[in-house]
Amino acid sequence: MAQFEGKVAVITGAGRGIGRETALLMAREGARIVVNDLGGGPQGGGSDAHFAQEVVDEIKAAGGEAVAETSSVTTMEGGKAVVDCAMDNFGRLDFLVNNAGIIRPRRLTDMSEEDFDIVVAVNFKGYFATMHAAAPHLKKQGGAIVNFSSPSGFGHYGMVNYSGAKEGVVGMTRTIARELAEFGVRANAVRPISGPSNMNIPEVYETLQYALDTLHIPPLSGHWIGNSGPDGRPWNVAAVVGWLCSDRSSNLNGREVYINGGHIALVQEPEFIRSQFAVDGWTFDKLCEEGTSRALTWDIRDRFTGK
Numbered sequence: 214m215a216q217f218e219g220k221v222a223v224i225t226g227a228g229r230g231i232g233r234e235t236a237l238l239m240a241r242e243g244a245r246i247v248v249n250d251l252g253g254g255p256q257g258g259g260s261d262a263h264f265a266q267e268v269v270d271e272i273k274a275a276g277g278e279a280v281a282e283t284s285s286v287t288t289m290e291g292g293k294a295v296v297d298c299a300m301d302n303f304g305r306l307d308f309l310v311n312n313a314g315i316i317r318p319r320r321l322t323d324m325s326e327e328d329f330d331i332v333v334a335v336n337f338k339g340y341f342a343t344m345h346a347a348a349p350h351l352k353k354q355g356g357a358i359v360n361f362s363s364p365s366g367f368g369h370y371g372m373v374n375y376s377g378a379k380e381g382v383v384g385m386t387r388t389i390a391r392e393l394a395e396f397g398v399r400a401n402a403v404r405p406i407s408g409p410s411n412m413n414i415p416e417v418y419e420t421l422q423y424a425l426d427t428l429h430i431p432p433l434s435g436h437w438i439g440n441s442g443p444d445g446r447p448w449n450v451a452a453v454v455g456w457l458c459s460d461r462s463s464n465l466n467g468r469e470v471y472i473n474g475g476h477i478a479l480v481q482e483p484e485f486i487r488s489q490f491a492v493d494g495w496t497f498d499k500l501c502e503e504g505t506s507r508a509l510t511w512d513i514r515d516r517f518t519g520k
């Protein structure tokens with residue numbers, strides 16, 4: 214028996230890459246799918262309706278049910294249009310997968326306000342817009358939300374807009390998980406590494422190589438995220454999204470899952486380490502005492518403090 218028989222899924226950015234694979238997988242498992250995709254460029258801008266339609270055609274050819282939707286998720290109207298499409302065509306909504314994304318790698322001093330705003334609009338506000346519209350429907354019978362974060366959120370040289378947005382997605386997901394749990398709706402985040410991707414533009418490699426070769430620092434995260442198994446592929450990530458929507462992961466809510474090819478991991482929740490306590494509260498002078506600084510930092514060698 215297919216896992217998602219009778220269910221309806223909205224998947225944003227499903228015309229290509231990971232979203233496409235997720236749409237195909239969930240349709241194979243019996244879900245009816247809204248394939249949303251604006252079809253713009255990897256850095257934003259432009260539109261092309263044929264990406265969403267191609268995936269719909271593929272699903273239908275395999276005997277599934279799907280409808281194309283080409284709104285941009287960056288506005289509240291766009292988010293609502295995507296969700297309305299599910300209700301108008303299929304009459305219910307069980308799963309929302311916020312996968313749409315763009316990238317604009319620039320160093321902080323080269324990054325314009327527009328570079329920042331457009332990345333935040335797609336990767337962060339766009340997720341709010343769809344969740345805002347979807348929540349009243351999901352609450353009716355329960356369901357699941359899966360939001361796309363990124364390992365870039367751990368810190369990524371040249372990606373202040375993208376890493377900020379993607380880390381924001383995790384905080385937002387933790388909050389939604391708490392708000393919707395009583396209605397049987399779970400919300401989790403995915404941090405994938407997967408190629409090939411439309412987003413793997415030359416600027417990504419330029420900043421990555423500079424950090425590695427010139428600064429000798431890990432460009433992404435606190436250490437190099439290597440891969441001891443096969444390279445991450447979109448279908449590996451789609452499998453995780455499907456699993457997060459299925460009852461098999463019903464004890465997981467408000468959490469993050471990392472996936473890179475053959476490596477899957479639950480990401481640790483942020484926690485306090487090296488707590489120090491001051492009975493009258495911490496002051497600047499007390500913090501500057503040698504003992505306090507030592508207790509908080511003495512064996513930490515920071516790789517980003519300079520050459």
Ligand SMILES: NC(=O)c1ccc[n+]([C@@H]2O[C@H](COP(=O)([O-])OP(=O)(O)OC[C@H]3O[C@@H](n4cnc5c(N)ncnc54)[C@H](O)[C@@H]3O)[C@@H](O)[C@H]2O)c1
Binds near residue numbers: 286
């Ligand atoms: N590929 C990776 O290694 C990787 C790593 C970390 C995070 N991610 C995240 O995973 C998700 C999918 O990545 P991918 O590699 O499949 O990328 P992709 O570029 O292949 O697909 C993203 C899709 O989103 C669509 N999109 C962009 N802006 C949109 C908008 N405003 N409204 C609707 N659709 C829009 C694009 O048209 C595109 O088809 C993204 O959120 C990305 O940030 C990917």
